[in-house]
Amino acid sequence: MTEGTGWAVLVLPLALTAFALLALAADAVVEVRVAHARRSVAAAAADPWREVARLLVGQRRTTVAADGVLWRSGVVTVPLAALLAALVLPLGGFAAADPGVGIVWFNAMEILGWAALWTAGWGPNSPLSLIGGYRFVAQGMCYELPHMFALITAATGAGTLRVGGIVDAQAELWFVVWMPVGFVVYLISAAAMAFWGPFDAPLGRDLSGGVVAELSGVDRLVLLTGRWLLVVVAAGMAVPLFLGGGRGPLLPAWLWTLVKTALVLTFLLWSRRRFPTVRMERFTEVSWLVLLPLTILQALIVALVVLV
Amino acid sequence: MALNPADADLVVVAGPLTHRFTEPVERIWRQVPRPRAFVRVREHEVGDRLDTASVVLSRGGEHEDGGGEVPNGLVMADRGTDRDGLALDRLHVPLGPLLPNWPAGLVVHTTLQGDVIQHAQVDPPDEVGVGEDFWRWPWWPAGTGEEITSGGVARIRLVELLDALGRLFAVAGWLDVAVRAGVLRDFLLEGAESAWVRRRLLRLITRVRRSRTWWWLTAELGEHRHSVVGDVSTRCSAWLNEMERIVVDLDSTESVPLDGLGSGDRSVPVSPQRVLPELLEGTEFASARLIVASLEPWRSPDEVGSPGGVDD
Numbered sequence: 001m002t003e004g005t006g007w008a009v010l011v012l013p014l015a016l017t018a019f020a021l022l023a024l025a026a027d028a029v030v031e032v033r034v035a036h037a038r039r040s041v042a043a044a045a046a047d048p049w050r051e052v053a054r055l056l057v058g059q060r061r062t063t064v065a066a067d068g069v070l071w072r073s074g075v076v077t078v079p080l081a082a083l084l085a086a087l088v089l090p091l092g093g094f095a096a097a098d099p100g101v102g103i104v105w106f107n108a109m110e111i112l113g114w115a116a117l118w119t120a121g122w123g124p125n126s127p128l129s130l131i132g133g134y135r136f137v138a139q140g141m142c143y144e145l146p147h148m149f150a151l152i153t154a155a156t157g158a159g160t161l162r163v164g165g166i167v168d169a170q171a172e173l174w175f176v177v178w179m180p181v182g183f184v185v186y187l188i189s190a191a192a193m194a195f196w197g198p199f200d201a202p203l204g205r206d207l208s209g210g211v212v213a214e215l216s217g218v219d220r221l222v223l224l225t226g227r228w229l230l231v232v233v234a235a236g237m238a239v240p241l242f243l244g245g246g247r248g249p250l251l252p253a254w255l256w257t258l259v260k261t262a263l264v265l266t267f268l269l270w271s272r273r274r275f276p277t278v279r280m281e282r283f284t285e286v287s288w289l290v291l292l293p294l295t296i297l298q299a300l301i302v303a304l305v306v307l308v
Numbered sequence: 309m310a311l312n313p314a315d316a317d318l319v320v321v322a323g324p325l326t327h328r329f330t331e332p333v334e335r336i337w338r339q340v341p342r343p344r345a346f347v348r349v350r351e352h353e354v355g356d357r358l359d360t361a362s363v364v365l366s367r368g369g370e371h372e373d374g375g376g377e378v379p380n381g382l383v384m385a386d387r388g389t390d391r392d393g394l395a396l397d398r399l400h401v402p403l404g405p406l407l408p409n410w411p412a413g414l415v416v417h418t419t420l421q422g423d424v425i426q427h428a429q430v431d432p433p434d435e436v437g438v439g440e441d442f443w444r445w446p447w448w449p450a451g452t453g454e455e456i457t458s459g460g461v462a463r464i465r466l467v468e469l470l471d472a473l474g475r476l477f478a479v480a481g482w483l484d485v486a487v488r489a490g491v492l493r494d495f496l497l498e499g500a501e502s503a504w505v506r507r508r509l510l511r512l513i514t515r516v517r518r519s520r521t522w523w524w525l526t527a528e529l530g531e532h533r534h535s536v537v538g539d540v541s542t543r544c545s546a547w548l549n550e551m552e553r554i555v556v557d558l559d560s561t562e563s564v565p566l567d568g569l570g571s572g573d574r575s576v577p578v579s580p581q582r583v584l585p586e587l588l589e590g591t592e593f594a595s596a597r598l599i600v601a602s603l604e605p606w607r608s609p610d611e612v613g614s615p616g617g618v619d620d
Binding site for chain 1: 311314399401408409420477487488592593
C-alpha cells in the first residue's frame, strides 16, 4: 500500500466531503418524493448547498452560563475525529497512512467522537442538549463491545492490525463471506458511531435536536458536516474490513472502493428511513445478550480456522 | 420546520396569540439567530405573508434588537436521591407550551435527574382549549342548517388521527412514516379524492403493522392500571384499527343527525393532567415523549379506551 501526506492533507478531506455532499443530495431528492413536495429534483439536489450558505451567514449564538471552551471544542472535534479516522482508509492502493496498528487507530479516533459529542452536549448548559450528550455515552456502552469484537475478528482473520494487510488477506475470499456476523454487527455499529439512522437519539427529534438544539450558524454546520463525514468514513471502513477492499473485475481498484462505499452508504441511508429511533433502554439487552455472544463466537470460529 | 430556535430563520404565529403564548413566543423570538424575520398570519393570508417574509430574509432579515441574554428557564441544579438512592443533580425543566410534536399549550413541569423524570406536574389548561375550534369544524355547519355527512365526519376524524400518529412517529424518530402521515393529513384537508387516500392510508397502516421494531420499541410503555387502556403500542394499534374502519365511510353522503353528535362534543377539552404525572414519573425522557404523544390531547383519558379507542 502506498502512503502519502499530500494525499492526507488535500485529497482526503475533499473526497470525503464530495462523497458526503452527493449522499446528502440523493437523500434530499428521496425526501421530496416522500413528502410529495411540488418541487423539481434539481431544486431538491441543490438543498445541501443552500443549507451550507444559510448556516455560513447565520449568527453564532450562545446561551446563558455556557462552557464555551468545552462546547466549541466538542463541536470542532466531531469532523476532526472523522478525518483522523479516515487517515487509515485505503482508496485502491493508496492511503494517507497504513500503520501497523491501523485498526486500533480507527477505533481510537471513533472513541474521540464520544468525547466530542459529550462535551458538545454539555457545553451550552441546556437540558435538552445535555440529555443528548448522555444518550451518546449510553449508546457507546451498548454498541462498542460487539463493534470491537467485529473489528478484532477481521484482524484475527488476517493476522494483522494493519488495514492494508487485512485487504491483502482477502485476495481469495472476502471476509464478509466467512465472517457474516462480524459484518452485520459492523454495519449496526457504523450507524451507531455516527449517531445515525435508527441510532440518532443523541440528536433526537424528541429532544428538539438534542446536542445540536442550541447550535446555530457555522457551529451547526461544523457539527453536522462532521456527522456526515463520520457516516462516510464508517461506511468506507466496511470495504477494507469485510468487502475485499478495491478487489473486483474490470474496474480499477479505486473505483471499486468508491462503488462499494456507496453501496454501504446507501444501506445506511435506507435504514435511517426504514426504522424508528432505537432507544438504548431497549437495545442494551439485544446488544449485550445477543450481539456480544454472537461476535465472540464468530471471533472464536475465525481464530480456530486461522490456527488449524 | 426547525426543531429549535437555533435552527430557525422565521417565526410564524398562525392564528390568535393568546395570553398563554405571548411570553413563550417572545422568548423563542429572542433565541432565533439573525438574520431572522417575524410574521403573524391570520387565515387566508398565509401565502402572501410568507412571500413577504422570504423577501425580508433575502435582504438580510429584520434586525430587531431583542436586547440582552435569554433567561432560558433553567434553574440551577440542586441535589436529590435518585431511584437507586444516589445523590444526583436535579434539574427543573418545563416542557411546553411550545415544543415540536407536542400538544400545543400543554405544560408539564418536570424534575429531571439525568434523563429520568423524577417528578412531573401538569399546568391546568386554558379555559378555552387550544385547537378546540379547529377540531370542531365538521360540526360548524350545525348552526347554519347545512347537512353534515358521515363522510365529512370520517374525514375530520382521519385528519385528527393522522395528526396524532404523525406526532407519535416523529417523536419516535420514525421520520419517514411521520412525513407520510402528515402528507396524507394535508391531502385529506385539501379534499383529496377518497380512493387515492384509501390506497395510501392502507399502505401506511400495513407498513406500521409489519414493523417489528416499532412494536418492540413501544410495548409496555406508559401502562396504567386505572386511567388509560394498554400501553403506547396498543394505543397506536387502536388508532390504526379505527382509521382502517372509518376510511370506508369517506364517500358516504348519509346525513348525520345532530343528536348523534354527542361523542363529538369536544367543546370541553379534558386535560390529561390527571393521568400524566403518574404515567411520566420514573420514565426516561424519550419514553415520556412517546407516552404524551400516544394520548390524544383533547380527549379525556376515559375516552381513550371507549369505542373510539381500543378495538379488539
